[in-house]
Amino acid sequence: GDSVTQMEGPVTLSEEAFLTINCTYTATGYPSLFWYVQYPGEGLQLLLKATKADDKGSNKGFEATYRKETTSFHLEKGSVQVSDSAVYFCALLMTGNQFYFGTGTSLTVIP
Amino acid sequence: DAGVTQSPTHLIKTRGQQVTLRCSPKSGHDTVSWYQQALGQGPQFIFQYYEEEERQRGNFPDRFSGHQFPNYSSELNVNALLLGDSALYLCASSPRGGGAGETQYFGPGTRLLVL
8 A cells, every 4th residue: 555654763963964864655656745844742834745756845945856766755954953853754645635644753953 | 814723722531532623724725634643653544524525534443533514624523532542633624625736734733632
């Protein structure tokens, strides 16, 4: 079935470090791919998305490229800030309207 | 423009009781999905409502039921509560029937604790 496998955390980085959070997926068709972020005590916020192969989603300095050949959608940011500390979820959406989420990766950025 | 709103924010119940959670979708959205997020886990899909009908359902027992009203708002009902039902319940809305590629916008959630 459809599923998402996400890099396990927690991840701790110093401010201005480079961030990569790995995400791979299994899907029977051609899903749309998303990254959501959850700040402490809050719901999920859309960070970025890509709807077809080779698309790059970007927002707030974060980027992810939809790689069909490696079934991946890794999240990257060149220079993290303390305010980026949160839990990040990779998700896929098939035409059946059901989101499949990864287990989340907790990121802590220290000054 | 108000986003997705949910009520209540927190709830404490005892085993065997019943609970109703409420969700108002983002303005202009007609599709509502419900998710259960256990502590330290990703959200798990419960079901989705569109045109006042349950359109799709995840792997949850019949104790979980819902409803969508003509104004697109929705309720999630859980009967015969178990300790394992303790979780954050998230509502998400999307426009245009929630078709492929449509983003779902999430509310802040209702945190349910079953004692």
